[in-house]
Amino acid sequence: MSYHNVEILFVEDSTDDAALTIRALKKSGFTNKLHHVINGAEALDFIYCRGAYADRSDKEFPKLILLDLKMPKVSGLQVLEKLKADPNLKSIPIVMLTSSNEGPDIEKCFALGANSYIVKPVDSDNFFNAVKEIGLYWMVLSQPAH
Amino acid sequence: MESVNKELESFSYSVSHDLRAPIRAINGYTKILKEDYADTFDTDGVKILQSIISNSKKMGELIDDLLAFSKLGRKQVTVSEIQMTDLVKMVTEEFVFEDDENIPEFEMGILPNAKGDKSLIKQVWINLISNAIKYSRNKRQTKVEIGAYTKDNLIVYYVKDYGAGFDMQYYDKLFGVFQRLHSQEEFEGTGIGLAIVQKIVQRHNGTVWAESKVDEGSCFYFSLLA
Numbered sequence: 001m002s003y004h005n006v007e008i009l010f011v012e013d014s015t016d017d018a019a020l021t022i023r024a025l026k027k028s029g030f031t032n033k034l035h036h037v038i039n040g041a042e043a044l045d046f047i048y049c050r051g052a053y054a055d056r057s058d059k060e061f062p063k064l065i066l067l068d069l070k071m072p073k074v075s076g077l078q079v080l081e082k083l084k085a086d087p088n089l090k091s092i093p094i095v096m097l098t099s100s101n102e103g104p105d106i107e108k109c110f111a112l113g114a115n116s117y118i119v120k121p122v123d124s125d126n127f128f129n130a131v132k133e134i135g136l137y138w139m140v141l142s143q144p145a146h
Numbered sequence: 147m148e149s150v151n152k153e154l155e156s157f158s159y160s161v162s163h164d165l166r167a168p169i170r171a172i173n174g175y176t177k178i179l180k181e182d183y184a185d186t187f188d189t190d191g192v193k194i195l196q197s198i199i200s201n202s203k204k205m206g207e208l209i210d211d212l213l214a215f216s217k218l219g220r221k222q223v224t225v226s227e228i229q230m231t232d233l234v235k236m237v238t239e240e241f242v243f244e245d246d247e248n249i250p251e252f253e254m255g256i257l258p259n260a261k262g263d264k265s266l267i268k269q270v271w272i273n274l275i276s277n278a279i280k281y282s283r284n285k286r287q288t289k290v291e292i293g294a295y296t297k298d299n300l301i302v303y304y305v306k307d308y309g310a311g312f313d314m315q316y317y318d319k320l321f322g323v324f325q326r327l328h329s330q331e332e333f334e335g336t337g338i339g340l341a342i343v344q345k346i347v348q349r350h351n352g353t354v355w356a357e358s359k360v361d362e363g364s365c366f367y368f369s370l371l372a
Contacts, residue, residue: 016171023178099166122170122206124177124199 003046003053007032007139009062011043011079012097013071017120021066021097024131032063032139040074043067044082047089061092064138069098069105077108084113093138165209173202204336208324211338215323218345223263230257230303233264234292237271241279248283250307255293260301260370266346267370273339274305274366280333281364282309300352300369308363320356343368 008025012018018036025034037043043065045051049058065083069076076096083089093115098105109117118134121127176198184192234257243249260267278290291306312320312327319325321344326337347354347368358364 014167014171016174017167020171020174099163099170120166120170122166122173122209123203124170124174127170127174 003035003056005033005060006035007063008034008066008135009043009046009064010034010036010066011038011040011071011076012036012066012068013038014068017068017097020124020127021131024128025135027128028132028135030135030139032135035062039071040076040079043079044074047083061089063092065092065094066134067094067096069096069109077105077112080109080112080114093142095134095138161212163213166206169202169205169209173199173206176202208336211336212323215338215342215345218266218342218349221266223266223349225261225263227259228262228264228267230259230294233268234271234275237268237275238292240272241276248286248288250279250282250285251287251289253289253291255291257292257294257303258296258301258372260303260372262350262370263346266349270343270346270368271305273343274368277339277366278305278307278309278364280309280335281311281328282307285309296372297369299372301372302367302369304365304367306363306365311358311360311362311364313360314358317356321354 010018010021012021018038022034022036035046037046042052046053046056047061049056067076067079076098080094080096083092083094090113094113095116095118096109096114097118097120099120106117115138116134118130121130176195179187180192180195180199187195231254234254238252238254275290275292282288282290285308288308292304293306294301294303296302310328310333316327319327321340322337323341324337325341326335328335343366344354347370350370352369352371354366354368356364356366
């Protein structure tokens with residue numbers, strides 16, 4: 001598998017949510033190269049070219065990170081905190097994905113610098129639209145910081 | 147009692163949170179079957195897929211309602227003087243009606259101010275008035291009366307409609323979570339609205355009650371400290 005030119009890094013531990021999100025992106029016409037990792041630790045390995053990603057070029061950063069909040073080992077919150085504290089990486093837009101709008105998580109995410117916060121809807125039409133809009137906004141409309 | 151409540155709230159929170167994920171998967175995969183594998187199913191099969199989709203969606207709504215309800219128990223009540231007439235005017239003006247909907251006339255009396263949490267009391271009015279509108283929709287040229295009276299150191303507010311009403315025999319179920327006195331086909335809903343009303347009013351140390359006659363209408367009352 002090639003890690004060359006990955007544009008969207010998708011961090012999601014649920015196989016089902018991952019399959020549905022990837023399908024929604026493809027169905028709405030996004031051809032951007034997406035790489036799916038299944039937890040926060042792997043996401044950090046990918047970004048920092050460590051472990052299984054040691055041979056990835058550290059000059060290439062994804063244009064967008066879709067980050068699930070609740071994951072085993074390293075949580076989405078920890079990944080967010082780490083990336084937004086890194087001057088080289090903090091301009092990469094990060095969209096948080098979560099199952100519920102409950103709890104203190106929303107404020108915490110924005111305080112740490114998350115660019116967006118999406119509650120995954122139960123209804124698949126809404127889910128599809130949410131994913132499509134995230135893709136459209138961050139990959140097409142939003143201008144990069146530099 | 148306090149600790150039991152706390153436990154119940156954290157339980158319903160985690161249930162709500164963790165239940166959403168598998169339901170999302172059921173809904174999503176069924177939609178894929180319906181969209182991408184439609185040729186493999188006959189008419190009955192497609193109907194069944196549609197039932198799975200709408201039922202899982204319904205379950206999602208129930209979970210969201212449960213979550214909203216459990217949230218109420220934990221929300222801090224910030225008490226201030228509420229300009230009740232302004233608040234209720236705002237609520238009635240915010241309702242959005244469909245073109246073909248039967249819009250009742252609102253008749254509003256003088257509403258004295260009371261002490262309470264404005265955003266929570268607003269929710270009480272929204273739930274009571276939207277119920278009045280919903281259960282009036284089969285009546286032509288009908289009205290919803292909103293008023294108040296004082297009794298000792300309490301103010302009693304009411305919302306009265308001339309709609310479908312309910313059978314007082316089932317009164318004890320009226321304010322229960324997910325309890326409904328009408329079928330989904332007659333009047334849609336999950337049965338959380340009045341449970342939320344009761345919870346909010348109780349958190350203000352007030353009372354909520356109702357009287358009704360089938361096919362003649364209902365009147366809902368709640369009391370707050372003046």
